[in-house]
Amino acid sequence: MSLNYAIIGAGMMGQEHIRNVGLLPGASVSAIVEPNDEMAANATQLAVELGMPAPKRVQTVSDLVSANNVDAIVVVSPNDTHFGMMQELLHTNFPILLEKPTSTDVDQAWKLSNQASDRSAPVWVAMEYRYMPPVTRLIEEVRRGTVGDTKMLSIVEHRFPFLPKIDKWNRFSARTGGTMVEKCCHFFDLMRLITGSEPTRIFGSGGQDVNHLDETHDGDRADILDNALVIVDFENGVRASLDLCMFAEGSYWQEQVSVVGDAGKVEAFVPGPSRFWPGGGERASEVVISPRADKAPTREEVHVDGNLLAAGDHHGGTYFQHLKFQQLVTTGKGTPEVTLADGAKAVEMGAAAERSIRTGELVKF
Ligand SMILES: NC(=O)c1ccc[n+]([C@@H]2O[C@H](COP(=O)([O-])OP(=O)(O)OC[C@H]3O[C@@H](n4cnc5c(N)ncnc54)[C@H](O)[C@@H]3O)[C@@H](O)[C@H]2O)c1
Known part of the structure; x- marks a missing residue:
C-alpha cells in the first residue's frame, strides 16, 4: 500500500522528515502546511528532487481534511504550536506522527494524552534518539541482561549550539x-525506556553561560539554557544523570550513553551529524560491552548506511522510526511505540528539571 504524508511545518526538521519519507518504500509527501514562503519553496523543491510529485501547499489544517490524497500527518511546526494544532487534528482520522515535545506545558501535554485515549487512529510521538542504531543496540543488550540488574545510567550530550x-x-x-x-525530553524519554521505571525526584544545575548571550528578537533577550547537569532517581532504585553542553561541537562523540548493572557495563558512543564534521563522511558509532567477570571489554563499530546519515541529523534514527510508523499505519496492526503519555511524561520531567535549575529545589514526583 502506498502512503501519502502531509508535513505540517516544513522547516529544518520537516525537511528531514521529507528526506526520510523519500527513502521509505511506497511513500510520498503529498501536502505541506507551511506559512513561510521560502521554507515552502525549499520543501517543495526537495520533494521533487527526491522524485515525488510536487506536494500541494495548503493553508490550514482543515484543508488537509478536505484534501483527498493524504493518508498520514507529520507535525513538525514549532513546539508552542503543537497543542493548538492537535486540538484540530485529534478530531480527524489521520494517523499522526507528532514531533517532541508534545507541548511546552505539562498540563496541556497530559490533556492531549487524555483527549486521544478513545481515538482509533494512532498518534506516535517522534523520539528519534530511541531509534539510533547504537542506542537500539545498547537497549537490546540491557534487555538481554548483559549488565545484570541496571543500577546506574548516564547520558552525555556535548554538541553544537541551537x-x-x-x-x-x-x-x-x-x-x-x-x-x-x-x-x-529525548533523554528523559530514554531514561524511562532504559530503566523501565518512573522518576521519583529530579535535581538540576544549569545556566546560559556561552551561547546566544547577545541575541535579541523584538527587544527580548534569548533565555535558553546552554549547559546543565541533571540527576534523576527512579522508583526501581536506578540513578540516572544527564550532562548537557551545547558549546562543545568540537567533541568527537556527540552522545554517550552508559548503563551499569551489577554484572557489567554497556556503552553507546554516537558522533554528531556528518554535515557538521570536516570531510562530512560517515563516522561509525560504537558500542562497548564491559563485563565485570572477565575484564575483557569488547568494542564494536555500528555502521549506518550513508544515505540514512545524509537524510538527517539523527544518525539514522528518523528513518528507522518512520519505517515502524509506516508499518503501523499500513498494516493497521500494533500500537505506537511512543505514546502521548510517554510524550507527556518526558515533558513533565523536562519541566521539573527546568524548575529545579531555575529555583534550586529538588522536584519530587
Ligand atoms: N526529534 C528531534 O530530534 C527534533 C530535531 C529538530 C526539531 N525537532 C522538532 O521539530 C519541530 C520543528 O523544529 P525545526 O527545527 O524544524 O524548526 P524550524 O523553525 O526550522 O521549522 C519550523 C517550521 O514550522 C513553520 N511554522 C510555524 N508556525 C507554523 C504553523 N502554525 N503551522 C505550520 N507550520 C508552521 C515555520 O515557518 C518553519 O518553517 C519542533 O517541535 C522541534 O522541537 C525535533
Missing part, C-alpha cells in the same frame, strides 16, 4: 518550554 530557526522561536523558553523540555 541552530537558527524561523522567527528565532527556539531562543525563548516561552516558545520551546525551555531547553530541558525542548531538547532534553
Whole structure:
C-alpha cells in the first residue's frame, strides 16, 4: 500500500522528515502546511528532487481534511504550536506522527494524552534518539541482561549550539518550554525506556553561560539554557544523570550513553551529524560491552548506511522510526511505540528539571 504524508511545518526538521519519507518504500509527501514562503519553496523543491510529485501547499489544517490524497500527518511546526494544532487534528482520522515535545506545558501535554485515549487512529510521538542504531543496540543488550540488574545510567550530550530557526522561536523558553523540555525530553524519554521505571525526584544545575548571550528578537533577550547537569532517581532504585553542553561541537562523540548493572557495563558512543564534521563522511558509532567477570571489554563499530546519515541529523534514527510508523499505519496492526503519555511524561520531567535549575529545589514526583 502506498502512503501519502502531509508535513505540517516544513522547516529544518520537516525537511528531514521529507528526506526520510523519500527513502521509505511506497511513500510520498503529498501536502505541506507551511506559512513561510521560502521554507515552502525549499520543501517543495526537495520533494521533487527526491522524485515525488510536487506536494500541494495548503493553508490550514482543515484543508488537509478536505484534501483527498493524504493518508498520514507529520507535525513538525514549532513546539508552542503543537497543542493548538492537535486540538484540530485529534478530531480527524489521520494517523499522526507528532514531533517532541508534545507541548511546552505539562498540563496541556497530559490533556492531549487524555483527549486521544478513545481515538482509533494512532498518534506516535517522534523520539528519534530511541531509534539510533547504537542506542537500539545498547537497549537490546540491557534487555538481554548483559549488565545484570541496571543500577546506574548516564547520558552525555556535548554538541553544537541551537541552530537558527524561523522567527528565532527556539531562543525563548516561552516558545520551546525551555531547553530541558525542548531538547532534553529525548533523554528523559530514554531514561524511562532504559530503566523501565518512573522518576521519583529530579535535581538540576544549569545556566546560559556561552551561547546566544547577545541575541535579541523584538527587544527580548534569548533565555535558553546552554549547559546543565541533571540527576534523576527512579522508583526501581536506578540513578540516572544527564550532562548537557551545547558549546562543545568540537567533541568527537556527540552522545554517550552508559548503563551499569551489577554484572557489567554497556556503552553507546554516537558522533554528531556528518554535515557538521570536516570531510562530512560517515563516522561509525560504537558500542562497548564491559563485563565485570572477565575484564575483557569488547568494542564494536555500528555502521549506518550513508544515505540514512545524509537524510538527517539523527544518525539514522528518523528513518528507522518512520519505517515502524509506516508499518503501523499500513498494516493497521500494533500500537505506537511512543505514546502521548510517554510524550507527556518526558515533558513533565523536562519541566521539573527546568524548575529545579531555575529555583534550586529538588522536584519530587
Ligand atoms: N526529534 C528531534 O530530534 C527534533 C530535531 C529538530 C526539531 N525537532 C522538532 O521539530 C519541530 C520543528 O523544529 P525545526 O527545527 O524544524 O524548526 P524550524 O523553525 O526550522 O521549522 C519550523 C517550521 O514550522 C513553520 N511554522 C510555524 N508556525 C507554523 C504553523 N502554525 N503551522 C505550520 N507550520 C508552521 C515555520 O515557518 C518553519 O518553517 C519542533 O517541535 C522541534 O522541537 C525535533
